[in-house]
Amino acid sequence: MRNSTQKLSYLQAIVEAQREEMRRDERVILMGEDIAVYGAQSLFDEFDHSRLRNVPISENSFTGVGVGAALTGLRPIVDLTIASFVYLASDQIINQAAKLRFMTGGQLKVPIVVRTSTFYNNRTAAQHADRPYPLFMNIPGLKVVAPATASDAKGLLKAAIRDDDPVIMFEDINLWGKKEEVPVDVDFLVPIGKADIKRAGSDATIVSVAGCLLPALAAAELLAREGIDVEVVDLRTIAPMDKETILASVAKTGRLVIADNSHKVGSVASEIAAVVSEEGFESLRKPIQRVATPSVHIPYNQALERQLYPTKERIVAAVRAIL
Amino acid sequence: MSRRNSRPLSLHIPEPPSRPGDEADFSHFEIPAAGVVARPDTAVAASEIRDMVHTLVRVLDDDGRAVGPWDPKLDADTLRQALRAMMLTRAFDERMYRQQRQGKTSFYMKCTGEEAVACAAAMAIDSDDMCFPTYRQQGLLVTRGYSMVDMMCQIYSNERDPLKGRQLPIMYSSKAAGFFSISGNLGTQVPQAVGWAMASAYSEDTRIAAAWTGEGATAEGDFHYAMTFATVYRAPVIINVVNNQWAISSYSGIAGGDEATFAARAIGYGMAGLRVDGNDFLAVYAATRWAAERARTNQGPTLIEHFTYRAEGHSTSDDPARYRPSEEAKRWPLGDPIERLKQHLVAIGEWDDERHAALGKELVEQGKAAGREAESYGTLSGENVVQADSMFEDVFKEVPWHLVEQRDQAEAERQAWHK
Ligand SMILES: Cc1ncc(C[n+]2csc(CCOP(=O)(O)OP(=O)(O)O)c2C)c(N)n1
Ligand SMILES: [Mg+2]
Numbered sequence: 001m002r003n004s005t006q007k008l009s010y011l012q013a014i015v016e017a018q019r020e021e022m023r024r025d026e027r028v029i030l031m032g033e034d035i036a037v038y039g040a041q042s043l044f045d046e047f048d049h050s051r052l053r054n055v056p057i058s059e060n061s062f063t064g065v066g067v068g069a070a071l072t073g074l075r076p077i078v079d080l081t082i083a084s085f086v087y088l089a090s091d092q093i094i095n096q097a098a099k100l101r102f103m104t105g106g107q108l109k110v111p112i113v114v115r116t117s118t119f120y121n122n123r124t125a126a127q128h129a130d131r132p133y134p135l136f137m138n139i140p141g142l143k144v145v146a147p148a149t150a151s152d153a154k155g156l157l158k159a160a161i162r163d164d165d166p167v168i169m170f171e172d173i174n175l176w177g178k179k180e181e182v183p184v185d186v187d188f189l190v191p192i193g194k195a196d197i198k199r200a201g202s203d204a205t206i207v208s209v210a211g212c213l214l215p216a217l218a219a220a221e222l223l224a225r226e227g228i229d230v231e232v233v234d235l236r237t238i239a240p241m242d243k244e245t246i247l248a249s250v251a252k253t254g255r256l257v258i259a260d261n262s263h264k265v266g267s268v269a270s271e272i273a274a275v276v277s278e279e280g281f282e283s284l285r286k287p288i289q290r291v292a293t294p295s296v297h298i299p300y301n302q303a304l305e306r307q308l309y310p311t312k313e314r315i316v317a318a319v320r321a322i323l
Numbered sequence: 324m325s326r327r328n329s330r331p332l333s334l335h336i337p338e339p340p341s342r343p344g345d346e347a348d349f350s351h352f353e354i355p356a357a358g359v360v361a362r363p364d365t366a367v368a369a370s371e372i373r374d375m376v377h378t379l380v381r382v383l384d385d386d387g388r389a390v391g392p393w394d395p396k397l398d399a400d401t402l403r404q405a406l407r408a409m410m411l412t413r414a415f416d417e418r419m420y421r422q423q424r425q426g427k428t429s430f431y432m433k434c435t436g437e438e439a440v441a442c443a444a445a446m447a448i449d450s451d452d453m454c455f456p457t458y459r460q461q462g463l464l465v466t467r468g469y470s471m472v473d474m475m476c477q478i479y480s481n482e483r484d485p486l487k488g489r490q491l492p493i494m495y496s497s498k499a500a501g502f503f504s505i506s507g508n509l510g511t512q513v514p515q516a517v518g519w520a521m522a523s524a525y526s527e528d529t530r531i532a533a534a535w536t537g538e539g540a541t542a543e544g545d546f547h548y549a550m551t552f553a554t555v556y557r558a559p560v561i562i563n564v565v566n567n568q569w570a571i572s573s574y575s576g577i578a579g580g581d582e583a584t585f586a587a588r589a590i591g592y593g594m595a596g597l598r599v600d601g602n603d604f605l606a607v608y609a610a611t612r613w614a615a616e617r618a619r620t621n622q623g624p625t626l627i628e629h630f631t632y633r634a635e636g637h638s639t640s641d642d643p644a645r646y647r648p649s650e651e652a653k654r655w656p657l658g659d660p661i662e663r664l665k666q667h668l669v670a671i672g673e674w675d676d677e678r679h680a681a682l683g684k685e686l687v688e689q690g691k692a693a694g695r696e697a698e699s700y701g702t703l704s705g706e707n708v709v710q711a712d713s714m715f716e717d718v719f720k721e722v723p724w725h726l727v728e729q730r731d732q733a734e735a736e737r738q739a740w741h742k
Contacts, residue, residue: 033571033573034571034572034573036572036646037571037572037645037646038571038572049336050334050336053336054572054573054577055577056539056542056573056577056578056579057509057510057539057540057542057543057570057573057578058542058543058544059543060544061542061544084507084508085508087508088508088543123429123430123491124491125489125490125491125494125507126489126490126507127491127506127507127508128491128507264729265725294715294726294729294730294732294733295718295725295726295729296714296715296718296726296729297489297714297718299487299488299489299713299714300480300488300489300490300491300492301480301484301488301489301709302703303488303709303711304488304709304711304713304714307711307733307736307737308714308733313736313739314736317736317739
C-alpha cells in the first residue's frame, strides 16, 4: 500500500485529497458556490451534508465564515473557484486570516485552506483569467502553493489542510485533465515550502512557477536535442519560497531563466530574481531572464491571448540568450 | 453558568422543493390574481407601502385581459412594438445559441422567459437613462435599437468587434446606448448605478439610472452597500432584482429566498419595494414607470423584484438536467412573457396568429441578414483576427515605457516564430 499509486488526473487528485482528509479528520469541511453539482459531487454522495456547503454567492462572506469556523478548530476548505474571485474575499484573507495569529499575540490560529483556479489561456477574458500569485506572496502570514502535477496537487492540498496556518492554493485549469500515477498512501504529503527538481541538468536552470512547468519541460526537451542540458526546478510553493534549492541549482549551472505566467512587473519571477541576485550573484555567469506575461489585461480573443503567456519557444529563446 | 441542560445546536440546510426525477412543484408560491394589488401614489412614503413586497403586481389575467390599477393602458402600436422587441430578443438568442453550438463562438447566455424584464424596462425609462445590466439583459440593447450586427461582432470577436477582442462574448458595453460594461464579477454594477444616479442629481441633470442583478448575486456585499447608499442619499435609481429562481445550480433559497422575498430586502433599508410578475410585460412596464416617476421627482430609489423563471440553462456551459426536474420550465405558473402579451393583443382584437407567424418569420430573416453581415467580418472559428498587438493599448490612456518595451519584445518574438 505504502508505495502503490493510482492513475489520477490533476482534478481527480484534488478531489481525492479532500476525500482522504475528510475521512481522516471530521473537522475538515468544504464550502463553495455550486459545488454540489460542479466540483464536489462525489463528496456530497459520501459525506454528511453538514460538512459540505453549497454557499450563497458572497465570497467575502463565506471566506469570513470559514475564518470563523477555523477559530473553533474546524479545518475549512473554501473553494473560490476563479482566481479573480479571490479579490472579493481578500479582506477576510489578508486582513483577517493572515493577521489573526499575529494580532492576538499568538492566541488564535486560522487553519483555513483557500482553493482557487487560474483560468488563463481559455478565453475567459480580463476579469476571469488572472494569475495573481504575486499579490498574495506579498502577504505575511499566508502560505501560497501552486502545484503543477497531479501528485503535487494532492500532496500539497493534504499538507495545506493539515497546516495550522492559512494556505491559499492556486490550481491551474489547463492541467485539470493531465493524468499521472499518484501515491495512494493516505499520509502522502508534499511539504509546503519545498521546490522539486523535475529534471536534472547542468547547463542552465529554469525555475518554473505553477503551470509553467509544462512549457519549461518542453523547452528543456527541445534544448536537450541540441545537447543543452537544462535543469527544471518546479517551485511548487510560492511562499515561503525554497531559496535553497534554487540557489543550489544556480550554483551548479550559473544561468537562470524564470518562467512565470503572472504579469512581469512585480511577478514571482521578480522575487526569485531578486533573491538570486542578492545571494547567488557570484554563481551567475549571465543576467537572469524572466519569461512572464506582459503587464496588460487578458483579452478574450485567443489569437491575442495566446501570445501573452510563457511558451516553450519563449523559454528556449531566453535560455539561448544566456548560453 | 451551566449549560448541562441545553440541547446541541443544529443547522438548517436549504433544499429546493424538487430535484431531477421529482415532479416539478410550484405549489408553495402564493400568486394573487391579476389586478388585485393597489397602485400607491408615486409620492407615497416607503414606510406606507411595506405590504407591496409580499404580493405580486400583475396586470395580465389568465384570459389575456389587462386589469386593475397597474394597467399602463398602452396603445396598440406600443404593445406591438413591445411584442416585437421581446420576439427579436428571443430570435437573437436562439440564433446565437445555435452559432455557439456550431463553434462560431465559445460561449453564449440566453434570457429565455425573462424577455419582459429587460424589454419592458427599456420602454418604460427614457432612452438616455443609464443602464447597469447583467449578462441577461440583452433585451435592453435590442429594445434600444442597438445594432444587432455589432452585438454579433462582439460575440464573434472579429475585426469589427466594438470591444476589440477584449471581452467575453455577450459582455457588451455601449456608451452611446447608455449600456454599461457587464461585469464578470457579480454585483459590482449595483453600487455603480447608485453612484451614477447620485452624480446625476449632484450635477442637476434629469437622467436616472437603473441596475439589474440576479437574485443569486443579491448575496454579494455590493448589493447591500448599494442599498444603503441609495436610501441614505435618496439616489434617483431603480434597483432591479431578477428572481429567475436559479443561480447556476443553486435555487433561490440558497440566496435567502425561502425566508423572505427579495423585494422585502427594501424594508430594512427604508426603501420603496415592489414585487412584480416578471413574465407580465405590462406589470414590469408599470412598475418601472412608477419607480422612474419616484426617481425623477426626488422621492428616491425603488427596489423591484421581478418574479420570473430562467427557462433554459445558465449558459452554454451549464446542464440544468443535473439539478432540476426537466419539465420544471413547462410547469412555471406565470407562463411565457411573449405568449402572454400576444394573447393580450389578440384578446383586444389587435393581433392574430397569421400576423404573429409573419412577424416571427420576419425577425428570423432579420437575424439571418445581420448574421451574414457579422460573419463576413469573421467568426471565432475563422481566420479574421483583431490587430495582433492591440492589447497593449487602453491599459492606460497613454502606453507607458514598460508596455512599449514589452510590446516590442512580443513583436520580435512573433517575428522569430513566423520565420
Ligand atoms: C463574484 C462572482 N462570483 C461568482 C461568479 C460565478 N457566477 C456567474 S453567474 C452566477 C450565478 C448568478 O446567479 P443570479 O445572480 O441569480 O443571476 P442569473 O444567472 O440567474 O441571471 C455565478 C455564481 C461570478 N461571475 N462572480
Ligand atoms: Mg438567478
